[in-house]
Amino acid sequence: MNRPLLAIRNVRKTFGSYVALDGVSLDVMAGEVVCLIGASGSGKTTLLRCVNQLARIDGGGIWLDGALLGMRERAGTLHRLSEAEIARQRLKTGMVFQRFNLFPHKTVLENIIEGPVQVQKRAPAEAREQAMALLARVGMAEKAASYPAQLSGGQQQRAAIARALAMAPMLMLFDEPTSALDPELVGEVLAVMRELAASGMTMLVVTHELGFAREVADHIVYMDRGTVVEAGPPSQLLLAPREARTRAFLSAVIA
């Protein structure tokens, strides 16, 4: 069997005495799209933040492309990596936030070239050229000079996707990318994500859009109270869930 691009093993995350992730394990193969579903507070966002190391795990391990994230093993003990080493590991993942989080004091183009130029030290002209290609890909080429406040939510989210893609990540993380959008704007963002999935990008997507998950996901993972309850291909998980908790969640969401 192939090595998964992302391997999450027995990950624990606590906030004080509250256990947000309680031994989560899951694999994402290269080129796969995995959708995370689950009730509010089940730990989906926390899991994504741990993969991107915006949150520090308290136990277990996460491997991306074979490399252990955030820690190094030395003589049978784990040592946390430095801020700089963690920042370097983060370059392998791109993150798209629920609330877009574009930089409001920069134009769309400046948002996209910020990482390539400031962090990856690429030549500005080349970064700009690549950014324009990405903007064309998400249908935003004519908005390159606009500020985020001048854009609709759907346009902001497409720009945010382009910003993440500009760092050429091997894994894209999406945290409910459409849930802050007006209903009529959801489609344009999902269309961009569909195209991205079709191009072979590996994606881990937290979503409430079950239609999108059924159509695009290779696997769907259902989480509840910080644990993975059930995982499987969409046809199985959505249509013939094995666990009673999954059935209860799905009937509540669909009803």
Next chain:
Amino acid sequence: MSRQAAHPPSLAEGFPDLSAMPIARQAHWGRILSAGAILAVLAGLIHAFATGQIAWKIVAQFLTVPVILHGIADTVIMAVLAMALGILLGTIVAIMRLSPNPVLSSVAAFYTWLFRGTPLILQLLLWFNLALVFPVIGIPGLWTGRAVDIMTPFLSALLGLGINQGAYTSEVIRAGLLSVDAGQYEAAQAIGMGRMRALRRIILPQAMRVVIPPLGNEFIGMIKSTSLASVIQYPEVLHSAENIYYANSRVIELLLVAGFWYLLVVTLLTPLQMMLERAYARGTVRPAR
């Protein structure tokens, strides 16, 4: 088909169409009365000052004498340098204060507590009299000097005013940093930025918008605080005015001269602040109406 159905739904009777009737201008009696009262008070004040014991000729004469002009120049130079030092220290301390490192944040809190908690004039006197505590100061092994030679009125005033200002400015800047959405910092991290680069490129530029109006306030305060440096012989404008009236006894006239210059400098600052505000308003567009 009935006649009724061909018409739009009918409106109730008894409400005439007012659209052609002009609307009369309102008479603002309250405004007219209060304006009259204030004009009367102003006229009284002007009359009082014009006929009071003030030799306006002397005010005009000393307004532009070289000592006063040097004084106001020294006031502005000191205010600008001390404010620059204050902003530099304030930014560093604000960042330290928000650092996850408890040592850094405690040191920052201690600094703010110490320099906000004691009178500025006391701090100025301490800096000026540093030689009483440390006769010789310097960097061990590299360079040393006699404190009396080093702590000139200029350096004492700069350190006293700047370090004190830093304590206040750090709180203004900390408020600005806290006003930036936490998601901005996470987005910066997500594209691989470290803490310092995220602060410099993403967080501080956004904090500036919030910080400029109160900093403008602080700067105006600083211009006036420089007058305290007259107690340590720094030749700012109030000190110059004092020196003149010790000689010619025209106390009120010279105080008015100094007051005029303070007002003028503060007035010139307002358009400067507006320009800065506009520069940092990038990307904040109000939706079109």
